[in-house]
Amino acid sequence: MSPRVLIFGGGSIGAVLAYLLSKSIAASDIVVVCRSNYDVVATHGFTINSTVFGMNENVKPIAVRSVTEAVQAYPDGFDYVCVATKAVVNGTISQPELIKPVVSAKTTIVLMQNGINIEEPYRALFPDTAIASVVIYMPCTQTAPGVVSHTVYAKFLLGTYPAKSTSEHKTSTARFVEFLKQGGASAVHEEDIQLARWTKLIVNGSQNPICALSRLRDVQFLGAAPGAASFTRNLMSEIASIARAEGYSEVDDSVVERQLELSTSRVPPGVEPSMMADALSGQRLEVESIVGNTLRIAQSHGVDVPRLETIYYLAKGLDMSFAIPEALLGGSKN
Numbered sequence: 001m002s003p004r005v006l007i008f009g010g011g012s013i014g015a016v017l018a019y020l021l022s023k024s025i026a027a028s029d030i031v032v033v034c035r036s037n038y039d040v041v042a043t044h045g046f047t048i049n050s051t052v053f054g055m056n057e058n059v060k061p062i063a064v065r066s067v068t069e070a071v072q073a074y075p076d077g078f079d080y081v082c083v084a085t086k087a088v089v090n091g092t093i094s095q096p097e098l099i100k101p102v103v104s105a106k107t108t109i110v111l112m113q114n115g116i117n118i119e120e121p122y123r124a125l126f127p128d129t130a131i132a133s134v135v136i137y138m139p140c141t142q143t144a145p146g147v148v149s150h151t152v153y154a155k156f157l158l159g160t161y162p163a164k165s166t167s168e169h170k171t172s173t174a175r176f177v178e179f180l181k182q183g184g185a186s187a188v189h190e191e192d193i194q195l196a197r198w199t200k201l202i203v204n205g206s207q208n209p210i211c212a213l214s215r216l217r218d219v220q221f222l223g224a225a226p227g228a229a230s231f232t233r234n235l236m237s238e239i240a241s242i243a244r245a246e247g248y249s250e251v252d253d254s255v256v257e258r259q260l261e262l263s264t265s266r267v268p269p270g271v272e273p274s275m276m277a278d279a280l281s282g283q284r285l286e287v288e289s290i291v292g293n294t295l296r297i298a299q300s301h302g303v304d305v306p307r308l309e310t311i312y313y314l315a316k317g318l319d320m321s322f323a324i325p326e327a328l329l330g331g332s333k334n
């Protein structure tokens with residue numbers, strides 16, 4: 001039987017996800033919680049301009065304004081609830097609390113967010129629920145409400161959280177892998193997704209804050225100064241050393257080179273990491289889930305990471321500037 005999927009967060013990733021899933025699941029069984037782009041998505045659906053899947057591709061899932069509206073419209077619930085928001089706290093309610101009304105006994109929570117240690121708050125609130133943790137290589141940006149540009153690749157790695165889970169939880173994750181593949185993406189079911197998370201964090205923990213702070217795309221920054229590439233490599237190496245301290249000995253220099261090469265092999269100007277998109281539009285940044293958690297893990301192991309620490313405080317400052325009213329930002333000369 002075809003599943004019913006709720007996508008919480010109809011932004012860049014949520015839109016492309018809806019598109020991929022629509023290749024094997026009826027659009028009427030794909031429900032997306034939209035906020036600022038609700039009117040456009042409810043009327044026209046999402047438009048995907050992709051160098052991989054084609055330009056002007058359209059998908060029209062069911063758009064709702066809130067999880068409350070979703071649960072009222074579909075009282076028999078959702079098989080998959082995909083969290084595709086930025087991992088930031090807005091207001092006093094945590095994201096796991098926000099999705100609680102749509103999580104039922106049959107639900108698998110699919111976490112489609114960057115960062116490390118992002119799963120635990122969901123496990124704490126939903127101790128018996130299946131959780132699929134997803135690592136995504138899919139550069140995409142919402143260029144206008146409901147319009148998303150996507151480049152390079154669409155690659156997903158999925159695994160249960162925790163790695164040791166019941167066979168039912170593993171089966172529901174494996175099923176989601178198949179839906180992504182049927183959509184034309186590359187998708188792999190991992191035994192221990194944390195290795196893939198650390199490998200991806202080498203990219204996100206370095207390039208996301210660097211590009212947000214410098215307002216340059218990845219390839220642009222690498223050419224910004226003679227030492228920019230080696231600075232990036234050294235920062236990536238710090239993150240790799242934290243992964244090894246956590247027990248992931250596979251995350252060595254060759255992995256760092258491979259991750260750096262994702263950018264050095266790109267055509268200029270390169271990609272706009274999601275944190276750069278947020279910085280350019282004055283949105284709150286995923287500093288804690290991507291950089292802060294990483295720094296705290298380093299500190300718990302006594303691993304010295306001076307570059308990461310510097311990046312953390314600068315990115316924290318930039319993030320805080322978005323919470324301060326414009327009038328208070330460096331307005332006075334005294």
Ligand SMILES: NC(=O)C1=CN([C@@H]2O[C@H](COP(=O)(O)OP(=O)(O)OC[C@H]3O[C@@H](n4cnc5c(N)ncnc54)[C@H](OP(=O)(O)O)[C@@H]3O)[C@@H](O)[C@H]2O)C=CC1
Pocket residue numbers: 008009010011012013014033034035036037084085086087098112113114136137138139140141142273274286
């Ligand atoms: N973009 C990329 O290339 C990649 C992103 N990722 C990761 O994927 C995750 C999602 O990123 P991305 O798609 O880029 O983010 P976007 O900012 O493009 O989209 C997030 C969406 O969530 C919506 N949202 C946030 N809070 C709520 C809420 N309470 N209720 C309803 N909607 C809400 C936002 O609405 P509103 O517009 O109103 O703010 C926005 O549409 C992040 O963790 C990111 O790091 C991973 C790989 C690549």
Ligand SMILES: CC(C)(CO)C(=O)C(=O)O
Pocket residue numbers: 114136137138139140203204207208271272273274275
């Ligand atoms: C680096 C990139 C683009 C890879 O998909 C990404 O993960 C992001 O923008 O957050």
